[in-house]
Amino acid sequence: MKKISILIPCYNEEASLPLLYNELVKLMDAHCDYEWEVLMVNDGSKDKTLEVIKALKNKDNRICYVDLSRNFGKEKAMLAGFDYTTGDCLVIMDADLQHPPHVVNEMIAKWEEGYDDVYAKRKSRGKEPWLRKQFSLLFYKILQKTTKIEILPNVGDFRLLDRKCINSLKQLRETERYTKGMFCWIGYRKTSVEFEQQGRQAGQSSWNFLSLLSLAVEGIVSFTTFPLRIATLVGIFTSILAFVYMVYVVIKAILFGDPVSGFPTLISVILFLGGIQLLALGIIGEYIGRIFHETKGRPVYLVREYNGKY
Secondary structure (H helix, E strand, C coil): CCEEEEEEEECCCCCCHHHHHHHHHHHHHHCCCCEEEEEEEECCCCCCHHHHHHHHHHHCCCEEEEEECCCCCHHHHHHHHHHHCCCCEEEECCCCCCCCHHHHHHHHHHHHCCCCEEEEEECCCCCCCHHHHHHHHHHHHHHHHHCCCCCCCCEEEEEEEEHHHHHHHHCCCCCCCCHHHHHHHCCCCEEEEEECCCCCCCCCCCCCHHHHHHHHHHHHHHHCCHHHHHHHHHHHHHHHHHHHHHHHHHHHHHHHCCCCCCHHHHHHHHHHHHHHHHHHHHHHHHHHHHHHHHHCCCCCCCEEEECCEC
């Protein structure tokens, strides 16, 4: 009998988990020809998420959990799920019911057809604010134009992965993670199913604009060196512009005796060049910072408890 695992990263989801569990029971009971595992990864929640998970496990032995030692972030919590899951395939979904469990039926059908990665593509982005939606679409356009792999737009973490995909993702141990890009990087046979993203059913999202911006920077820096090339091109263009302007000033002074403007010109040039230099240093710093974190060799996450075992 094939085994299907469901991975649910959890951070302060005590209100959502009972609702999600009720929906998952319907899904699992409708597919009695499979063995099921629901792996919930508690990512250092500050509410009673862990207590709710333990209560669900006591009621249903299909529930498993990994309790991380602190909040490491969703990307690293998913890696913990990859390491501890035991199924022949793995479905990744959020705990807030924005990912409808009934879509998993279509994913399983595609998996049985031989696909290794069945990703859920949003028909719409739900109740997401207009400005946030535009920034998200812009980010995907930039990423698609600057990377050598295809980054899928309007596609999140909601997907089904075959065991071969899970084993491949387990090998990618970088500490600064952008899993959406990793899904594309590993390749394998992919196909999509469409779904309408739902609104959050309970609780509050832990994602804000700054955290999403940080994730966007992570995605760009992790999968392309294009920002470094931009810094180089801007530097070359600025040097050429400065040389042309210098020649112009010298010729103008020699031929026409036109005095060179003093303080305003000097300050303008210094501020302009200083801004360009700081921009280039900032871009380089983003990459050096990631080198700094990777060379430490620290584990990506630490586990405090797995199914009651410490």
